[in-house]
Amino acid sequence: MDIAIDTSKSKYHVDENGYYGRFGGAYIPEMLYPNVEELQRRYMEVLKDPAFQAEFEDLLKNYVGRPSPLYLAKRLSEKYGAKIFLKREDLNHTGAHKVNNTIGQILLAKRLGKNRIIAETGAGQHGVATATVCALMGMECVVYMGSIDIERQAPNVARMKMLGATVVPATSGSKTLKDATNEAIRDWINNPVDTHYILGTAAGPHPYPDMVARFQSVISEEIKKQLKEHTGNENPNYLVACIGGGSNAAGTYFHYVDVPEVKIVAVEAGGKGVHSGFSAATTQLGKIGIIHASKTLLMQTDDGQIVEPHSISAGLDYPGIGPMHAHLFESGRGLFLSATDDEALAAAYELSLLEGIIPAMESAHALAKLKDLPLKPEDVVVLCLSGRGDKDLNTYIANMKK
Ligand SMILES: Cc1ncc(COP(=O)(O)O)c(C=O)c1O
Numbered sequence: 001m002d003i004a005i006d007t008s009k010s011k012y013h014v015d016e017n018g019y020y021g022r023f024g025g026a027y028i029p030e031m032l033y034p035n036v037e038e039l040q041r042r043y044m045e046v047l048k049d050p051a052f053q054a055e056f057e058d059l060l061k062n063y064v065g066r067p068s069p070l071y072l073a074k075r076l077s078e079k080y081g082a083k084i085f086l087k088r089e090d091l092n093h094t095g096a097h098k099v100n101n102t103i104g105q106i107l108l109a110k111r112l113g114k115n116r117i118i119a120e121t122g123a124g125q126h127g128v129a130t131a132t133v134c135a136l137m138g139m140e141c142v143v144y145m146g147s148i149d150i151e152r153q154a155p156n157v158a159r160m161k162m163l164g165a166t167v168v169p170a171t172s173g174s175k176t177l178k179d180a181t182n183e184a185i186r187d188w189i190n191n192p193v194d195t196h197y198i199l200g201t202a203a204g205p206h207p208y209p210d211m212v213a214r215f216q217s218v219i220s221e222e223i224k225k226q227l228k229e230h231t232g233n234e235n236p237n238y239l240v241a242c243i244g245g246g247s248n249a250a251g252t253y254f255h256y257v258d259v260p261e262v263k264i265v266a267v268e269a270g271g272k273g274v275h276s277g278f279s280a281a282t283t284q285l286g287k288i289g290i291i292h293a294s295k296t297l298l299m300q301t302d303d304g305q306i307v308e309p310h311s312i313s314a315g316l317d318y319p320g321i322g323p324m325h326a327h328l329f330e331s332g333r334g335l336f337l338s339a340t341d342d343e344a345l346a347a348a349y350e351l352s353l354l355e356g357i358i359p360a361m362e363s364a365h366a367l368a369k370l371k372d373l374p375l376k377p378e379d380v381v382v383l384c385l386s387g388r389g390d391k392d393l394n395t396y397i398a399n400m401k402k
Helices: 030-048 050-064 074-080 098-111 125-137 147-152 154-162 177-190 208-216 218-231 247-253 323-330 341-355 361-368 389-399
Strands: 070-072 083-088 116-121 140-146 166-170 195-197 238-242 263-271 287-291 294-298 334-340 380-385
Touching: 030 050, 030 098, 030 177, 030 208, 050 098, 070 218, 074 083, 074 341, 083 218, 098 116, 098 125, 098 195, 098 208, 098 247, 116 125, 116 177, 125 140, 125 154, 140 147, 140 177, 147 154, 147 166, 154 166, 154 389, 166 177, 177 195, 208 218, 208 247, 208 323, 218 247, 218 380, 238 247, 238 361, 247 323, 247 380, 263 323, 263 341, 263 361, 294 323, 323 334, 334 341, 334 361, 341 361, 341 389, 361 380, 361 389
Parallel strands: 083 380, 116 140, 116 195, 140 166, 238 263, 238 380, 263 334
Antiparallel strands: 070 083, 287 294
16 A cells, blocks of 8 residues: 655645645644644655555455445446546445545554544544544544534434534634534643544645545555556546535545646536635635645635635535645646536536436535536546535425435
């Protein structure tokens, strides 16, 4: 497994100072310095350790159920006129890609001698994946979640509680992911010694974006092998993923960013329309600034106040974007598109009927842009189906046409 691969020659991976181009870094309050500095110092040494890699690999295989299939979606392919493969992260234990990262981070936390875990969650998938690994390792788990998300992702709240986690509502701001992250950071400041913060996406202070991307890089490592078996070529023409903070996308792109013939497509949440005032399309609307201790693109007013985001999908409802993706956008390496709430809903119903797969609302945003790509019949597309739609059934039922 290549989670500790040397990326120092790449223009698109993190540099030795924790930056991607002009994005990234660690803009942390002084109280957090010991924790973040310890992670910066130790994470690569731990990831390189063969015993760590063996334990990570064993759990991914025997507990998560990896490798996840790369499925040629024939009826979807017919509809869009290209060969479309779905990377089935929805089939992982707990129902999304998030568990790849929580397995990695809980093993790291154990090696750092921590016994209390905190996390933030939007859609609840990262919260469930964190509660799951805490149960597995017998560790205390506290999950912060916006009070709006607690309502719209109720099944996941119940799962977290059943797994033994304490779910704490975040009631400030838009009462969504950004606010939950603020609360988690506040907790970490107050509990610096025994607590590890399992951040759920490729955002936050260095080394989180790189560390999370490495734990998720198993996605592109598998795609390479599986696509070669299917087509004889490990490189697709297009790689498509949705972006909240950017962890499923980072994992999908990780081993491909330096392969120029592979087009990278990122899909953000357009909400009710990019310019409607109700959107989370960060690269379209954002400017450089600092959010959750990282210098990146974020939606803000002229005087630097964060603009409250909106998306029908809790996992994409975030006013920033991880620094790797801000750099992929600014450098032109990635094509950044946005899908509205309605487009994503239509794509979710379509995949259900064409392929018998009910996707997560987040993944449905990526599916929604297949119609906007200039696809040719010989093109090979790999789309990361980041999660399953069970948690979104209430939203799907509420929006179903009679
Ligand atoms: C199924 C699913 N896909 C995608 C995301 C977005 O997160 P990220 O951009 O970190 O992959 C989430 C977040 O909760 C999710 O649950």
